[in-house]
Amino acid sequence: xxxxxxxxxxxxxxxxxxxxxxxxxxxxxxxxxxxxxxxxxxxxxxxxxxxxxxxxxxxxxxxxxxxxxxxxxxxxxxxxxxxxxxxxxxxxxxxxxxxxxxxxxxxxxxxxxxxxxxxxxxxxxxxxxxxxxxxxxxxxxxxxxxxxxxxxxxxxxxxxxxxxxxxxxxxxxxxxxxxxxxxxxxxxxxxxxxxxxxxxxxxxxxxxxxxxxxxxxxxxxxxxxxxxxxxxxxxxxxxxxxxxxxxxxxxxxxxxxxxxxxxxxxxxxxxxxxxxxxxxxxxxxxxxxxxxxxxxxxxxxxxxxxxxxxxxxxxxxxxxxxxxxxxxxxxxxxxxxxxxxxxxxxxxxxxxxxxxxxxxxxxxxxxxxxxxxxxxxxxxxxxxxxxxxxxxxxxxxxxxxxxxxxxxxxxxxxxxx
Numbered sequence: 001x002x003x004x005x006x007x008x009x010x011x012x013x014x015x016x017x018x019x020x021x022x023x024x025x026x027x028x029x030x031x032x033x034x035x036x037x038x039x040x041x042x043x044x045x046x047x048x049x050x051x052x053x054x055x056x057x058x059x060x061x062x063x064x065x066x067x068x069x070x071x072x073x074x075x076x077x078x079x080x081x082x083x084x085x086x087x088x089x090x091x092x093x094x095x096x097x098x099x100x101x102x103x104x105x106x107x108x109x110x111x112x113x114x115x116x117x118x119x120x121x122x123x124x125x126x127x128x129x130x131x132x133x134x135x136x137x138x139x140x141x142x143x144x145x146x147x148x149x150x151x152x153x154x155x156x157x158x159x160x161x162x163x164x165x166x167x168x169x170x171x172x173x174x175x176x177x178x179x180x181x182x183x184x185x186x187x188x189x190x191x192x193x194x195x196x197x198x199x200x201x202x203x204x205x206x207x208x209x210x211x212x213x214x215x216x217x218x219x220x221x222x223x224x225x226x227x228x229x230x231x232x233x234x235x236x237x238x239x240x241x242x243x244x245x246x247x248x249x250x251x252x253x254x255x256x257x258x259x260x261x262x263x264x265x266x267x268x269x270x271x272x273x274x275x276x277x278x279x280x281x282x283x284x285x286x287x288x289x290x291x292x293x294x295x296x297x298x299x300x301x302x303x304x305x306x307x308x309x310x311x312x313x314x315x316x317x318x319x320x321x322x323x324x325x326x327x328x329x330x331x332x333x334x335x336x337x338x339x340x341x342x343x344x345x346x347x348x349x350x351x352x353x354x355x356x357x358x359x360x361x362x363x364x365x366x367x368x369x370x371x372x373x374x375x376x377x378x379x380x381x382x383x384x385x386x387x388x389x390x391x392x393x394x395x396x397x398x399x400x401x402x403x404x405x406x407x408x409x410x411x412x413x414x415x416x417x
Contacts, residue, residue, distance in 0.1 A: 017155075017174075018155040018158055018159065018174050018176055018189065019155060019176075020154055020155045022155065022176040022178075022187060022189060023153055023154065023155055023158055023187070023189060024186075024187035024188065024189055024213050024214050024215035024255060024257070024258075025050075025153075025187070025215040025255060025257035025258060026049060026050035026053065026215050026255025026256065026257030027047060027048070027049055027050070027153060027213050027215075027253070027255060028047070028048045028151040028152055028153050028157065029045075029046070029047055029151065029152065029153070029157040029158045029160065029161040030045075030046045030147055030148065030150045030151040030152065030157055030160060030161060031044060031045050031046065031147065031150070031160040031161055031163065031164035032044040032046070032143045032144070032146055032147025032150070032164070033143065034089065034136075034139040034140045034142070034143035035136075035139050035143075036089060036090070036091035036092050036129070036135075036136060036139060036140070037090065037091040038091075041164075042160070042163060042164035043089055043090045043091045043164060044087075044088070044089055044140060044143050044144070044147055044164060045086075045087075045088040045089075045090070045160075045161045045162075045164035045165045046085065046086065046087060046088075046112075046144075046147050046148065046151060046161070047085060047086040047161065047211070047213075047253075048084065048085050048116060048148070048151055049083055049084050049085065049086075049253055049255055050255045050256070050257055051084065051118075052082070052255075052256055053082065053083055053084065053253050053254065053255045053256065054081050054082060054083075054218055054219055054220045054223060054253070054254045054256070055076060055081050055082065055083040055124070055220060055223065055251060055252065055253050055254075056081065056220055056223035056224040056226075056227045056251075056252045057072065057073070057076055057124075057227075057249065057250065057251045057252070058227060058228065058231050058249070058250045059072075059073060059248065059249055059250075060244060060245055060246060060247065060248035060249070061244060062244045062245065062246050062248070064095070064096065064246050065095075065246055066093050066094055066095035066101075066127060066131075066246045066247040067094045067095065067097060067101035067102045067104075067105045067127070067135075068094055068105050068125040068126050068127045068247065068249075069246070069247060069248075069249060070102060071102060071105045071106060071109065071125055072124050072125055072126065072249065072251075074121075075109070075120075075121045075122070075123065075124060075125075076124070076220075078121040079119065079121040079122050080220065081219070081220025081221070081223075082122055082220075083122055083123075083124050083251075083253055084113075084116055084118040084119075084122040084123065085112050085113070085116055085118065085122065085123045085124065086123075086124045086125075086126065086211065086251070086253075087108055087109065087112050087123060087124070087125050087126070087140075087144075088125075088126040088127070088128070088164070088165050088209065089108075089126075089127050089128075089129075089135070089140055090127075090128050090129055090164060090165050090166060090167055090193070091128075091129040091130070091167065092127060092129040092130060092133055092135045092136070093127050093128055093129045093130060093131045093132075093133075093246065093247050094127040094135040095127070095131045095132065095246045095247060096131050096132040096246075097132070097133075097134055097135060100134065101134070101135060104134075104135050104137035105125050105127075105135075105137075106120070107137055107141065108125060108137050108140050108141060108144075109121075109123035109125055110123075111141045111144055112144055115144060115145060115148055116148075124251060126165075126209055126247070126249055126251075127247060128165065128167055128193060128209055128247055129167055131246060158174070158189065158191065159172060159174070161191060162174050162191035162193075165191070165193045165209055166193050167193065167195070168195045168289055168411060169193050169194070169195045169287055170195070170287055171287060172191070173191060173192045173193065173194075173280055173283040173284065173287065174189075174190065174191050174280075175189075175190050175275075175276045175279035175280050175283070176188060176189045176190070176276065177272040177273075177275045177276050178272060179216070179262075179268045179269045179271070179272035179273075180268055181216070181260045181261070181262060181264050181268055181269065182260060182261075182264045184258065184260045185258075185260075186214060186215055186216040186258045186260050186262070186269070187213075187214060187215050187258070188212065188213070188214045188269075188272050188273060188276050189212070189213045189214075189276070190210065190211065190212045190213070190276045190277065190279075190280050191210075191211050191280075192208065192209060192210040192211070192280045192283070192284060193208070193209050194208035194209070194284040194287075195240070195284070195287050195288055195289045208235065208245060208248045208249075208250075208284065209247070209248070209249050210235065210249065210250040210251070210277070210280060211251050211253075212227075212250070212251065212252040212253065212273070212276065212277070213252075213253050213255070214252070214253070214254050214255070214269075214273075215254075215255050215256070215257040215258040215260075216254050216256070216258055216260055216261070216262045216269060217254065217256040217258070217259060217260060217261040217262065218254040218256070218261065218262045218263075222262060222263060223252050223254060226252075226262075226266070226269070226270055226273060227250065227252045227273075229270070230270065230273050230274045230277050231250055231277065233274065233278075234274065234277040234278050234280075234281045235250060235277060235280075235281050237281070237397070237398065237399050237400060238281050238282075238284065238285055238399070238400045238401065239313065239316045239317065239399070239400075239401045239402075240284075240285065240288040240289070240291065240401070240402050241289075241404070241408070242313075242316070242317035252273075281400070282294070282400065285400055285401070285402055288402045288408075289407070289408045289411045289412065290404075290405040290406070290407030290408030290409075290410070290411060291402040291403060291405070291408075292326060292382070292403055292405055293325050293326065293328075293379070293381075293382060293383070293384065293402060293403040294382065294383045294400065294401075294402055295316075295325060295383075295384060295385070295386055295400065295401050295402065295403070296383070296384075296385045296386070296398060296399075296400055297312045297315055297316060297385075297386055297387075297388070297398065297399040297400070297401065298385060298386070298387040298388070298396075298398055299311045299312045299387075299388050299390070299395075299396060299397050299398075299399070300387070300388070300389045300390070300395075300396045301350075301389040301390040301391045301392055301393060301394075301395070301396075302344065302390045302392060302393055302395030302396065302397075303344060303345070303392050303393040303395055304393060304394070304395040305395045305396060305397055306395070307344045307390075307392075307393075307395050308390075308395040308396050308397040309397045309399070310342045310343060310344055311339055311342050311344065311388065311390060312397055312399035313342070313399070314338045314339060314341055314342035314343075315335060315338045315339065315386070315388070315401075316399060316401035318334065318337075318338040319404060320334045320337070320338075321334045321335060321338055322401075322402070322403050322404035323403070323404050325379065325402075325403035325404075326403040326404055326405045328376050328377075328379035328380040329376070329379070330355065330360065330372055330375035330376055330378075330379055332353050332355075332360045332361050332366075335353055335361075335386070335388065336348065336351060336353070336361065336364070339351060339388060339390065344392075345392065346390060346392065347364075347391065347392065348364040349363055349364045350363060350364065350389075350390065350391025350392065351363070351364050351388065351389065351390055351391060352364075352367075352388075352389045352391070353386070353387065353388050353389075354385075354386070354387040355375050355378050355379065355384065355385075355386060356378050356384060356385055358370075358371070358374060358375060358378065360375060363391075
C-alpha cells in the first residue's frame with residue numbers, strides 16, 4: 001500500500017470578521033424586520049447595487065423549485081444579466097405555494113423597483129424557510145421603505161445583511177478576498193446561509209443561499225463560466241444531510257466601480273473567488289445542524305473523476321457511516337459497504353482505506369497491525385480526513401461532509417412546530 005497522499009484539512013477556513021475597507025464599492029447593504037419569523041428577528045435583507053451592475057447565478061437542481069428561483073431566473077434573462085437590487089426574506093421558502101407564490105414574489109420585486117427607481121426585472125428575489133406556507137408578501141412590502149432608509153456601505157451594514165438571511169444557522173457566514181489585476185486591487189466579498197438541507201446540486205440557468213460581490217468590471221457572459229467552475233469545486237463538493245433544497249441560489253454581482261476589468265487577469269480573480277467560496281462552503285459545514293465532525297473525503301483510483309464523485313457521495317450520504325463518525329467509531333466495514341453500493345464497478349480486493357495517515361483497510365481486508373484505539377482517538381477530532389483508494393483507474397476527487405447526530409434529528413423533528 002502506498003502512503004497517504006491527501007492534503008490535510010485547511011484549518012484556516014473560519015468565519016471572518018469583515019474590515020471596513022473590504023466592502024467592494026458600488027453596493028449598499030441592510031436589513032429589516034417584516035414579522036415573518038416568530039422570533040421577531042430580522043427577516044428581510046436588502047442589497048442595492050450601482051447602475052450597470054452585472055450578474056451571474058446558479059440555482060438548485062431540485063425539480064421542485066421555489067417561486068423566487070423561478071422569478072430570479074426570469075429576471076436575469078429579461079434584464080440581460082443586470083441587477084440593481086437583491087431582496088431576501090427568511091422564515092418562509094415561498095415554495096409549493098402555486099401561482100399565488102409567483103405573483104407575490106413579483107409584487108415584492110415591483111415594490112422594491114419602484115422605491116429604487118429601477119425596472120422590476122432588475123430586482124433579484126430569494127427566500128428561505130419553511131416549505132408550503134403562503135408567503136405574507138404584504139408584510140415584506142410594508143417593511144421595505146424603512147429597511148431601505150437604513151442601507152449603508154460599511155462592514156456593519158454587510159453583517160446585518162448576512163444575519164438577516166439566517167434560519168437554523170447559529171452565526172453569520174462571511175468571507176472576503178482581493179485580487180490584483182493590472183496592478184490594481186479589486187475586492188470580493190461574500191455571505192451565505194445554510195445549516196441543513198445541504199447537498200447543493202447547482203446548475204447554471206443552491207436551503208443554501210450565497211451572495212458574492214465584487215467591484216470589478218465584467219460582463220455577465222464573463223462571470224457565468226467563472227462562477228460555474230468555482231461552484232463545482234466548492235459548493236457542489238459539500239453535503240450535510242444529502243438533501244437538496246428547493247431554494248438553493250448562488251449569485252455573483254460585479255458593480256464595475258473599481259474600473260478594473262477581470263479579463264486582464266482572469267486567473268487572479270478566479271483564485272480569489274474560489275477562496276471566498278471555499279471559506280463559505282466550509283463555514284456552512286462547521287455550522288451544520290447538530291454537526292460535531294467535519295470530514296474530508298479523498299477518493300482516488302476510481303475509473304474517472306465522475307466515478308470518484310459517486311463514491312464520495314455514497315459515503316457522505318450513508319446514515320450508517322455518518323452515525324459511526326458521530327460516535328468516533330472506526331467501523332471501516334460501513335465504508336466498504338457504501339463504496340460497493342455507489343453503482344460503479346468495484347473489486348473489493350483492490351479497495352484500501354486510511355484514517356489520516358493510519359491504514360485501516362488494505363486491499364479489502366483489515367489492515368495489518370490496525371490499532372482501533374488510535375483510530376478511535378483520531379475520529380474524535382473535530383476535523384479529520386478519510387482516504388479511500390478504489391484501485392480501478394486515475395479518477396479522483398475531494399469532497400467535504402459531516403457526521404449525523406441526535407441533535408440533527410431534534411432540530412428537524414421540531415422545525416415547523
